[in-house]
Amino acid sequence: MTTQLLICDDSNMARKQVARSLPDGWEVNISFVTNGQEAVTAIKEGKGDVLLLDLNMPVMDGYEVLEAIVKEDLPTLTVVISGDIQPEAHQRVKQLGALDFIQKPVNRKILTKLLADYGIYSQVEEVVEKPVPVIAQPVVQESEVVEASKEIVLAQEHRDCYQEIANVAMGRAGDLLARLLNVFVELPIPNVNLIEVSELSMALSAVEREESTSGICQGFISAGISGEALLILNDSSFTDIARLMKYDADIDEDAELELLMDMANVLIGACLKGFSEQLDLSFIQGHPVVLGQHRKISDLIASNSDRWQRTLAIEISYGIENYPIKCDLLLLFTEESMVTLNNKLAYLIED
Template sequence: MSIPLLICDDSNMARKQVARSLPDDWDVEISFATNGEEGIAAIKAGKGDVLLLDLNMPVMDGYQVLETIIKEDLNTMVIVISGDIQPEAHQRVTSLGALDFIQKPVNKTKLTEILSAYGIFTQHNDEEKSLPAAIEKPPVTAPAPKHSELAPLTKAAETVSTEREQSEEAFFLDPELRDCYQEIANVAMGQAGDLLARLLDVFVVLPIPNVNLIEVSELSMALSDVEEQESTSGICQGFIGAGISGEALLILNDSSFKDVASLMNYKYEVDESTELELLMDLANVLIGACLNGVSAQLDMPFSQGHPVVLGQHKKISELIATNSKKWKRTLAIEISYSIEDYSIKCDLLLLFTEESMRTLNNKISYLLD
C-alpha cells in the first residue's frame, strides 16, 4: 500500500525540491499544500500520514499547523523542513510534536536518514510498504496525482530573456521566477536570522520575504508602514559578483536602538556615534550573512564594498533619495526582521540591478534542472 505523504510549503520551488529529495523507488502517494490551512484539510482527507512541513507560510504557518494537529488529535508524522534554523525554532517544533527538523535547502541523504530512523522508510524493501502500526490508515479512495508537481520549471527562466528584448515589457517578473527568488531569499534570511539569534540570545521572528521588480522611487511606498510610524537610520553596502551587482540596505527604526544596545551589551547613551556603531554592527551581521546565503545557493561569490551611512534619524523617503538616481529600476527583496518580546524592527533590502537579472535567471534555471 502506498503511503500518503503531504508536502506543505508555500514555495513551488521548495515543494519540487523536497519531492525530488525523497528516497528513490519509495512507494508514496504525494500530495501538496501551499499553506497550513490547506495542509490541515489534506491531513483530514487522509492525504498526510507523513507530513513534510515548512514553517514560514501565509494563512497558517507551520507552528499553527503543529498546534492544530495536537488540538484536533490528527494522525500524522511530521518532519519540519525550514529555512528558519534558529535553535529556538528547532526546540519549539519538537515540543509541538514534530519528529525532527531539516534545514533548507533539503539534503536528500539527510532526509532519507531521518525517514529511515523513524521507520517511515525501509531501504531495499520491495514488499508492501506501510507506516508503523501506530499510525496505520486505510487506503485513500481518491489520492492526489502522484508526483503531480514534478514538471521542470526552467521554462519560466527561459522566457525572461525573450521578454527582456522588448524594452518596457522586459520589466516584468514571472510568478514562478518570483517564487524562486523568494525561496532563495527565505533560506538566506533564515541563516542571517540564526546568526542574529545566537549573537543576541533571542528568538528572531522571520517573515515571508517580499520580492518585486520596482522603480527605486517606489521603495519608500513599499516601506510606507515604517515611513508613517517614525524616523529611521540606514546603512548601504554595495556588492558585486560575476554578472551581478547591487546594494544592500539596512534600515532600523530609531526606537529600536535602546533595546539593541541592551542586547549587545552596550552602555546606551543618546549619542549619534554610539547609535552609528550599533547600526554598523547590526548591518555587518545581517547583510553579511544574508548575502553569503544567497551567494552559496547561486554558487557565486560576492565581493562586498565598504558600508556607507545613508542617514540617521530620517524618514525612509529621505534615506532612499540619497541614491535614487543610481539605483533606478531594481529587483528588490525586502526582509523585515523583528525580535520576540522586544520593540526592535529593522528592514533589510537587497537591491539587484536590472542588468543582473539575466545572470540571476540563468543561475536559477541551472538550480532547477
C-alpha cells in the first residue's frame, strides 16, 4: 500500500535533501509544502499519512503545526527534521506528539532506521536502486571569475541555499548558547541579502530600537573566501546575560566587554563551524576587534565602513525566551567570495 508522505519545509534545498534521503524501495506518494499552514491543509486532504516537518518556518512554524495536529486530531505520524538541536526543542516536539527528532542536514541511514523502528517503513521491502544524481561542479575560468565579480547577483535558488545553510549553522550556535546560559534560545529565519555598505544600518534597524549597542567584529578567510562576522548586542541585555552566566563581579564597562567576548566566541565560532562543515571548507578566524561600546548601530557601521563594500549579508537575530536579551549576528562575505561559495553550492543543488 502506498504511503502518503508530506515533506514540510520552507527551503527548497531542504525539501530536496529530505526526498533524496528516503529509504530505497519505499512505496510513497510525496507531496511538498512550504509552511505549516499548507501542511495542515494537506493533511486534511489526505496527503500526510506521514509528515516530515521542519520547525523554523514563516506563516505557521513546526510547533504550531504539532499543536494543530493534536487540537484537531489530524491523522498523521510526524517526524521533526530541524536545525534547532537544543535539548529543549527535542523535548517540546515530543511533548506535542512528534514521534522523534532528526537534526539537519538529514542523514539517510538515520532517517531509514527511525522510520523502520516506528514501523512506518519495513526494511524487508524490495530494495530498488535509486540513481544517485551526479552534480558536476562548474568549471570557472580565471577570466570568468573577474567578470563574475563585477556582475554578481543573488539568484533565488542560491538565496534559498544560503538561508538553509545558515539555518543549520544557526542551530548549532544556538544550542551552545542554550547550554551556556541554561535557557531556550529563540531562533529566527535567517535573512539573506546582497547589499551595499550603506544598507547595513537599515538591515539592522530592528535591532537598534533607539537603544545603544556594543559590537565585535572578527574576520575569517578560506580558499577563495573572505569576510567578517559582526556580533551586535543591545546594551540593555548585559544585566540579564551576567545573571544567567552567574557573573558575580560588578557590571562595569570591562565586565560588559568580557561578556560580549564570551557571546562572540560562542556564536561566531559555532556558526562558522556549521558553515564550514556543510560546504566542506575550513575557515581561519582572525582576532576579534571591538567596534565600540554603548553606541548606535549606525555609528558602529559608519566607523568601520572601509571593511565592507557590496557584500553577501546573512543576518541572524537571536532571542532568549522569557528574557529581553537581543543580539544580532551578521556574516558578511565579500562579493568576490560568492564565486567560490556558489561553486560549493553546486554540490547541494539538484539539477
